Amino acid sequence: MIEKELQKLGLSQKETKVYLAALELGAKSAQEIARRANINRVTCYIMLENLMERGLMSQIEGEKGRIFAAESPEKLLHYIDNRERELKEQKSYVKNILPQLLAIFNVAGDKPKVKYFEGLEGVRMLQKMAIESDTKHIDEIVSLDHAFKHFEPHAFDDYRESLIKKQVTGRHILTTKKYTLDYVPKGFDQYHEVRILPHEKFQFAGEIAVFDRFASISSFYVDPVCIVIEHPAVVDILKNWFNLAWEGALKYKVDKK
Numbered sequence: 001m002i003e004k005e006l007q008k009l010g011l012s013q014k015e016t017k018v019y020l021a022a023l024e025l026g027a028k029s030a031q032e033i034a035r036r037a038n039i040n041r042v043t044c045y046i047m048l049e050n051l052m053e054r055g056l057m058s059q060i061e062g063e064k065g066r067i068f069a070a071e072s073p074e075k076l077l078h079y080i081d082n083r084e085r086e087l088k089e090q091k092s093y094v095k096n097i098l099p100q101l102l103a104i105f106n107v108a109g110d111k112p113k114v115k116y117f118e119g120l121e122g123v124r125m126l127q128k129m130a131i132e133s134d135t136k137h138i139d140e141i142v143s144l145d146h147a148f149k150h151f152e153p154h155a156f157d158d159y160r161e162s163l164i165k166k167q168v169t170g171r172h173i174l175t176t177k178k179y180t181l182d183y184v185p186k187g188f189d190q191y192h193e194v195r196i197l198p199h200e201k202f203q204f205a206g207e208i209a210v211f212d213r214f215a216s217i218s219s220f221y222v223d224p225v226c227i228v229i230e231h232p233a234v235v236d237i238l239k240n241w242f243n244l245a246w247e248g249a250l251k252y253k254v255d256k257k
Contacts, residue, residue, distance in 0.1 A: 018047040022070035112231035127159040139242040142207035144176040146220040195249035
């Protein structure tokens with residue numbers, strides 16, 4: 001337990017073993033400390049040097065070579081104080097160079113950001129992006145039957161509840177053999193419109209969703225995979241494409257059950 005706590009302070013696993021062995025043994029040679037820490041002598045020397053740099057070990061020249069001793073555990077507080085000072089200095093350095101870094105970033109800012117997700121966890125990551133980005137509207141075209149081959153209809157109830165709570169609006173074009181919205185929570189249809197395309201005419205196993213700041217393309221052919229693209233021009237293109245599909249879906253009459 002104490003090893004894990006020391007590692008939380010920034011010590012490596014081997015540094016922790018050497019430090020604890022030295023605390024227990026007192027002033028000893030590197031060979032004796034290595035034996036107690038159960039690591040080889042060469043590695044032990046490296047760990048001892050690291051610990052001395054951190055102010056947690058000291059050494060003296062003995063008759064038979066160097067002797068190492070752990071400093072008082074109270075030195076750990078000094079070590080933390082030093083780290084805090086270093087972090088403040090590093091933060092100051094970052095603030096100084098941040099304008100230059102942002103200038104470089106903005107030059108390349110027109111490049112789309114692309115992310116790749118897989119499986120159920122990938123879908124949840126996409127949904128998390130939608131919620132955390134404060135999306136106000138979603139346009140989606142999806143093959144409902146293919147989606148439900150991989151996911152239970154109620155697998156994403158928490159996501160739909162979040163959309164309702166945030167009053168996110170949406171337009172959904174579904175291809176399905178049997179239309180039903182029994183799986184959506186109460187209040188969902190207050191903010192979301194649905195249009196149906198006949199499954200036999202539009203057969204594809206996937207989903208395209210357009211959010212405020214990014215868009216996603218998913219495939220349900222084998223294992224679910226999803227590509228997310230963050231780029232204003234791409235989002236605008238897909239929004240206009242969806243508007244065409246939304247108007248075109250009006251010509252199809254599918255019974256809603």
